[in-house]
Amino acid sequence: MTSTGVRPATDPEAYLRQTQDRRMASLFELLRIPSISALSAHAGDSRRAAQAIAADLRGIGMDHVEVAETGAHPVVYADWLHAEGAPTALVYCHYDVQPVDPLELWESPPFEPVVIDGRIVARGAADDKGQLHMHLRAIEALLATRGALPVNLKVLFEGDEESSADHLETWVGANRERLAADVGVVSDTGFFEGNLPAITVSTRGILYAQIDVLGPPTDLHSGAFGGAVENPAIALAHIIVGLKAVDGRILIPGFYDEVLPLTPDEHTAFSDLPFDDDAFRRETGVPALAGEPGYMTVERVAIRPTLDVNGMWAGFEGEGTKTIIPAHAHAKISCRLVPDQTPDATYERLEARVLELTPPGVSASVQMLGGGLPFRSKIDHPAMAAASRAVESAFGIAPLFTREGGSIPVLATLGRELQLPLVLLGFANPDDHAHAPNEGLVLDNYENGIRAIIHFWDELAVTDLAR
Numbered sequence: 001m002t003s004t005g006v007r008p009a010t011d012p013e014a015y016l017r018q019t020q021d022r023r024m025a026s027l028f029e030l031l032r033i034p035s036i037s038a039l040s041a042h043a044g045d046s047r048r049a050a051q052a053i054a055a056d057l058r059g060i061g062m063d064h065v066e067v068a069e070t071g072a073h074p075v076v077y078a079d080w081l082h083a084e085g086a087p088t089a090l091v092y093c094h095y096d097v098q099p100v101d102p103l104e105l106w107e108s109p110p111f112e113p114v115v116i117d118g119r120i121v122a123r124g125a126a127d128d129k130g131q132l133h134m135h136l137r138a139i140e141a142l143l144a145t146r147g148a149l150p151v152n153l154k155v156l157f158e159g160d161e162e163s164s165a166d167h168l169e170t171w172v173g174a175n176r177e178r179l180a181a182d183v184g185v186v187s188d189t190g191f192f193e194g195n196l197p198a199i200t201v202s203t204r205g206i207l208y209a210q211i212d213v214l215g216p217p218t219d220l221h222s223g224a225f226g227g228a229v230e231n232p233a234i235a236l237a238h239i240i241v242g243l244k245a246v247d248g249r250i251l252i253p254g255f256y257d258e259v260l261p262l263t264p265d266e267h268t269a270f271s272d273l274p275f276d277d278d279a280f281r282r283e284t285g286v287p288a289l290a291g292e293p294g295y296m297t298v299e300r301v302a303i304r305p306t307l308d309v310n311g312m313w314a315g316f317e318g319e320g321t322k323t324i325i326p327a328h329a330h331a332k333i334s335c336r337l338v339p340d341q342t343p344d345a346t347y348e349r350l351e352a353r354v355l356e357l358t359p360p361g362v363s364a365s366v367q368m369l370g371g372g373l374p375f376r377s378k379i380d381h382p383a384m385a386a387a388s389r390a391v392e393s394a395f396g397i398a399p400l401f402t403r404e405g406g407s408i409p410v411l412a413t414l415g416r417e418l419q420l421p422l423v424l425l426g427f428a429n430p431d432d433h434a435h436a437p438n439e440g441l442v443l444d445n446y447e448n449g450i451r452a453i454i455h456f457w458d459e460l461a462v463t464d465l466a467r
């Protein structure tokens, strides 16, 4: 619908200009639904969000719209497959959001979206309902003005990204044929520091493990037994020292074996990033940065694997003194992994190293608590160049190719289950406070993001993906 007296728009850009108010109202409506996947009290809201998105998809002319059950929150699927001879793209976003606490730190209620200083402020504005909504509006603008999309499109919108449920993997595995495509487009990442346009080209994986060191069956008197019985807390300290050197190198044999070197192109793209070490240090509040010798900070936090102790506990932690040899000691350990490391192989090597380092007089075990594979896009894939041109034409600056230190497990799922090259076409900005109070999305990023998506489909239509 266009407002009375205005000629119907004949191209997507004119259409977008005419429909901005309606678009904002539609975005706000979606942001008002508290689709918090981790809280069961909001299960009905998640379903309501899925149904609202499905209704939207039907309204703009997508086919085969379905709210599909997964065993957890539903996924929303739809397609439009009438671009004969053109490539097929699968779009992934998620409609669920993080919990909102601490609520008192929000300057406006998280589910009452407002625009403040050019930012759309609401839970989910950046991560990821705002980005999902950009795709809907790009499709709408194309179908409303041209009656067709330049490419074949399938959309898969998940409702469990922010919860620990891993039902998507099963659902994707069971729907491989329906989801088959030439390229996957994931819009759940963002730009570089300073809101510089960027395309994320890798994310790290993770291994999460716990080390348990057992000594005597109960705490012992440190006067009566000290000197003759191994102390589990000290044994654990020795083990941890044996996992990582003071200079930052990880001392687990074989740990680095599968780490792929950067290609020359990747290295150039990486060294060109405008990364400010000192600003980064100030942000952390530490007196000096540390890390693996021979690498820049920007490399250490993105393309090198890590080992960290996330927590340690043993013995007496209360006020005053208690002279004991504790019966047991524990540590939680996480490793961020890079291609082609895997959580399973890393776990086996960690376990072997811990056992090797365990002194006589105690026993140690390592349990794996979780894992996710690292991900790397093919930076020289033709879809990547198409995405780069699309972002540049919408934002006026060629995007940087950046690397994310965190983990996005769905990328490995889509890559592995569907054998798809993936383009991470995300539009949030590092200051968007995703997962935190006052989450927001820069209004210009939202608007230009829609244009970039349209340009991308147009670019992709004339790109030869058979490489």
Ligand SMILES: [Zn+2]
Binding pocket: 094, 127, 128, 161, 188
């Ligand atoms: Zn997200």
